[in-house]
Structure formats: C-alpha cells, structure tokens
Amino acid sequence: MSALVLAEWHRLTSARLWRWAVLAAIGSGAFTALLAFIGPENFDPPLPGLHTAEGTRVVLGVLGLLAFVPALLGTSAVAAEHRHRTIATTMLYAPRRWTALLAKIVTFTGAGLAYGAITAVVAGAGLFTAAAAKGSTLGLPPGEVLALLVRIAVTMGVYTLLGVGFGALFRNQVAALVVLGSYFYVVETALMLVPGVKALYPYLPGGATAALTGFTYLADAVAAQTGQAAGTLLPASLGGAVLVGYAALAALAAVAAPLRRDIT
Amino acid sequence: MTAVEVRGLGKTYGPVAAVTDLSFDVPPGEVTAFLGPNGAGKTTTMRMVLGLVAPDTGSATIGGVRYAALRRPAATVGAVLDTSGFHPDHTAGAHLRVYARMGGFPRHRTEEVMDLTGVTPFAGRPTRGLSTGMRQRLHLATALLGDPSVLLLDEPANGLDPEGNAWLRGFLRELAAQGRAVLVSSHVLSEVEQLADRVVVIREGRLAVAGPMTGLYAAPGVLIRTPGADGLSALLSGDGVTVERTATDTLLVHGLPADRIAAEASSHGILLHEITPVRPTLEQAYLDLTGGPA
Ligand SMILES: Nc1ncnc2c1ncn2[C@@H]1O[C@H](COP(=O)(O)OP(=O)(O)OP(=O)(O)O)[C@@H](O)[C@H]1O
Numbered sequence A: 001m002s003a004l005v006l007a008e009w010h011r012l013t014s015a016r017l018w019r020w021a022v023l024a025a026i027g028s029g030a031f032t033a034l035l036a037f038i039g040p041e042n043f044d045p046p047l048p049g050l051h052t053a054e055g056t057r058v059v060l061g062v063l064g065l066l067a068f069v070p071a072l073l074g075t076s077a078v079a080a081e082h083r084h085r086t087i088a089t090t091m092l093y094a095p096r097r098w099t100a101l102l103a104k105i106v107t108f109t110g111a112g113l114a115y116g117a118i119t120a121v122v123a124g125a126g127l128f129t130a131a132a133a134k135g136s137t138l139g140l141p142p143g144e145v146l147a148l149l150v151r152i153a154v155t156m157g158v159y160t161l162l163g164v165g166f167g168a169l170f171r172n173q174v175a176a177l178v179v180l181g182s183y184f185y186v187v188e189t190a191l192m193l194v195p196g197v198k199a200l201y202p203y204l205p206g207g208a209t210a211a212l213t214g215f216t217y218l219a220d221a222v223a224a225q226t227g228q229a230a231g232t233l234l235p236a237s238l239g240g241a242v243l244v245g246y247a248a249l250a251a252l253a254a255v256a257a258p259l260r261r262d263i264t
Numbered sequence B: 001m002t003a004v005e006v007r008g009l010g011k012t013y014g015p016v017a018a019v020t021d022l023s024f025d026v027p028p029g030e031v032t033a034f035l036g037p038n039g040a041g042k043t044t045t046m047r048m049v050l051g052l053v054a055p056d057t058g059s060a061t062i063g064g065v066r067y068a069a070l071r072r073p074a075a076t077v078g079a080v081l082d083t084s085g086f087h088p089d090h091t092a093g094a095h096l097r098v099y100a101r102m103g104g105f106p107r108h109r110t111e112e113v114m115d116l117t118g119v120t121p122f123a124g125r126p127t128r129g130l131s132t133g134m135r136q137r138l139h140l141a142t143a144l145l146g147d148p149s150v151l152l153l154d155e156p157a158n159g160l161d162p163e164g165n166a167w168l169r170g171f172l173r174e175l176a177a178q179g180r181a182v183l184v185s186s187h188v189l190s191e192v193e194q195l196a197d198r199v200v201v202i203r204e205g206r207l208a209v210a211g212p213m214t215g216l217y218a219a220p221g222v223l224i225r226t227p228g229a230d231g232l233s234a235l236l237s238g239d240g241v242t243v244e245r246t247a248t249d250t251l252l253v254h255g256l257p258a259d260r261i262a263a264e265a266s267s268h269g270i271l272l273h274e275i276t277p278v279r280p281t282l283e284q285a286y287l288d289l290t291g292g293p294a
C-alpha cells in the first residue's frame, strides 16, 4: 500500500495541477486577508468591524465558504486517469482495484490538508496583521481564531476526500463537480423547505460542514426564511466524521460499481 | 517458466460476440503471433487475460493463476495496450517513475528500461509532445519495468519507423530467447513472418488455427510457364508429385525440386519460358485461413 501511495504522490506532484492548487490555497488565504484589511465595516452593507467577535467571524466565514475549492482537486484523482487513459496501466499494476482508490484517497486527503494548512496560515497572518495595522485587536481571542482556522483547514482536507469519492463514482470531473456543487448550493437549501427534513439537517452534508467549520450562516438563513429556529448542530468532530462518512459511502459505491466495469 | 493458458474464453458486447470459446497457449521461450482481421477479438482477448475485461465464460491464467490473483502482477506480466495513454504533463521519465514506485521496483530500473527501449533521449520531455513511435517505446518501457516473464503486446510496432521495427523484432526475439513467453498481435504479416515461432489466428472471435509457424504454410512448389504444358504435365505426374494447371501455359508443381523439373523438360525437348520456385507466404496462408481475398 505504501508503494501505491508513494506512486500517487509522485503522480500528483509531477503534473501541473498541484502548482495551481498551491496558488489557489494562497489565493484563498490572501482573499481573506484582503477582506480583513478592507474591514467588514466598509462592506456593502456595512457589518461590525474586525474588533468585534461578529466581524472576525464574518471574515473567517468567507474563508469557510472557500473550503469547497479543494474538492475540485480531489475529483481529478480518478477522473484524470480516465481522461488521459492511464487507468488501464494503473489497474494492471493494482489489479485489486480498490487498493488504487484507497491510495488516492490517502494521497489526496494529505494534499487537501496541506492545501488547508497553507490557506489557514496565509489567512491567519493576514487577519492578525490587518488588526494590528488598524491599531486594534481581533474581536475573538487568538486561541479561538486559531481553532477556527484549524477547523477550516480540516474541512478542506475532508472536502478533498469527498471530491475523490465522488470523482471515483462519476469517473468524470465535471459530472462530479456539478453533482457536489448543485447539492451544496441548491438541493440542500431546497430540501430544508420540506417539512421534517430540518430535523435531519445536522446530519446532512451542509449541516455537518457548518458543524465542522463553526459557521452557521446557511442554517441561520434557512431559519430566517422558514421562521423556524435552526436545529442544534453536531459537535465539530462529529460533523467531520459525518462528512468523512459521506465520502466513504461514495468511495464504497465506486468500488461496488464503476470500479468493476470493464476497462476497454 | 510461466505460460499463458486461455481456456474457453468468451465475451459478448450486447449483440456482438467479440470472443467465443477461445482456447490457446502462449508457451515460454517463444514468440507467439496473435493474428486476425479487424474486430476479430484480439484486443478483447488480451484485456480478458489481463483482468481488465471480465470474461462471460472460460478463464485465462498465467502460470496457472488468474491475473488479479498474481502476487506481483506487474513483475510477472508486462503489457502494451493499444488505447493506453499518458498524463500529458508527465515527462516520459516521470511516467516511468510513477509506475516503478507503484510496482515497488528499484529506482535504477527506470533508467535501465529507458536505455533498453530507446526512451532515454526524450526522457525529459512531456508526453503530450511525443510522437506515435516515441509513445510506443514508452509503453514498451512501462511494460518492461517489472522485468516480467510474460509479455502481452497489442500492436506494439504501431507507429515505429523501419529501424524501430527491425529493432523491436530483434528485441522481442531476444526476450523470448531468455525464456519469456511473448504474445504479439499485429497486422503486418511480413514482419510477423520474421518474428514469430508460433501463430494463433482468430476469426470472428473464434480460433481458426494455433500452432507452430511452419505448420501454417502450404508446401513449397514450382511455377512453370511453357508452351508444352500438356506434355510436361503428363511427364511429371506420378508418385508424390502433383501438377496443377493454373492457366493454359502455366503449371504449379508440388513434390519435385526445380532442377529436376528443368532436367526432365530439357531431356524431352520441352521449352520452358519461366521456372520459379514459389515459397508460400504467411500472408497467403493467413488470407486462406481468414477467408480474405485469395
Ligand atoms: N467496449 C466495447 N463495447 C462494444 N463492443 C466492443 C467493445 N470492445 C470491443 N467490441 C467489439 O468486439 C469485437 C472485437 O473487438 P477487438 O477490439 O477485440 O478486435 P481486434 O481483433 O483487436 O481488432 P483490431 O485488429 O481492429 O484491433 C468488435 O466487433 C468490437 O466492435
């Protein structure tokens, strides 16, 4: 297995995609830093400034929204092998096909965590510098800011894992992205309107994500729209576990069906 | 030494019976040519042997074991497949290093196979820019990484220049001489003729013939053009000799060497316009087998 993981790591780092990923990670962090420098009080509409707990949360919350980006990286793990027709060679080297998928999951989760770490470091540095430049301090204690940044970094790792699972299931990067994206941005919001589904919200991907990142804008928005109180979210670690569970389900489904198909 | 055994293999795609009840062996130490018209089922058969396509019936084993059950598959079987590709960003060297790691092969093995297959001069170039022949060499290098005792090559000569082709023939002969089992599919029969010890010919997914190359040929004969065809025909016909009239002035004689025929004709005063020993070609034998144009 370690040979397969080493090979996948080499495969990833020998192509150009990882350089774009590093750029995207730095860019996400830098965007957060930029928002911090502008200051939420100058947003349209104006929001409480960085020196308030709410203002700091708003800026970090935008970064939380960008956790979806590394899923893009994950969906390429299996899809690229189909697109470039290396899949047959890979399956010849790993005829027990699930081992190759597992190696990709391990490799890309590592890459996704690295992506998250880069983002968190850049964003964190930006936040603290922005506050200092404004001659004030962040509205949250530094320990809490760091904890939220770590949770966002972990979310990015988990989303990369989700990307690998769904990419393996659909074998096509665009299809996997459309399914993941439309779920998070459309389907789940629509589901919330179905009576009774709201009770399940903490266990749905969006609710689990909110639990993991600690940002509840979607839950709050739904609550505002439906006039019902938002359900209580799971603890962060459980929310993370629920997301990993969805990724595992996708990977298992991939092993059960598409991975068994003939390679012609 | 490892051999490939194909037994009762069958695969249908919807209404198409790609392969039907196919059995043959690929013995070690020999080059076996795998021949058949387009769509005969060669690629499908190779993919079934390699576990990429699940057969509907029958089985294929390597040294008695299914491909997927091999302990070290890439170190046992090397394969070149006609539709495989490379990641366009990867250099030729990076591609080989990925799979060398995957197979757990030592680092220096990458350099070795690059030298063996002539990949070294373009090792640093991204695969997106490689020519067909370069890609084919890189496929071969990938197949050889594990120093496998069985090679399954689907049209490996595709896109190689004449030098490359001659080199490949010598190379495959050498690999077989080292005791490896080599199965090569091809459409270039003149090249197969110089390369293979055995042939497996399939037609519409079924076995047409399998065996040593020599058994495939019709007996050599002598073609004679003469105004005295009637006389010569009567003269030569007899024990173990067959004379076939292919045109009014043309005979095809089997069972007598050219010099004996010439001597007979001359001693009876029969004029010969042409006397040519004919060696039947693999192409003719193949076309006879597969029902192509005579
Ligand atoms: N994935 C597939 N789906 C449907 N039909 C297929 C598939 N793969 C092969 N076939 C059919 O099976 C038959 C055998 O095809 P195959 O590729 O094995 O032939 P081949 O002998 O390799 O031909 P060629 O000399 O042209 O490479 C053909 O009729 C082909 O159309």
Ligand SMILES: [Mg+2]
Pocket (backbone or CB within 6 Å): B042, B043, B044, B082, B154
């Ligand atoms: Mg073919």
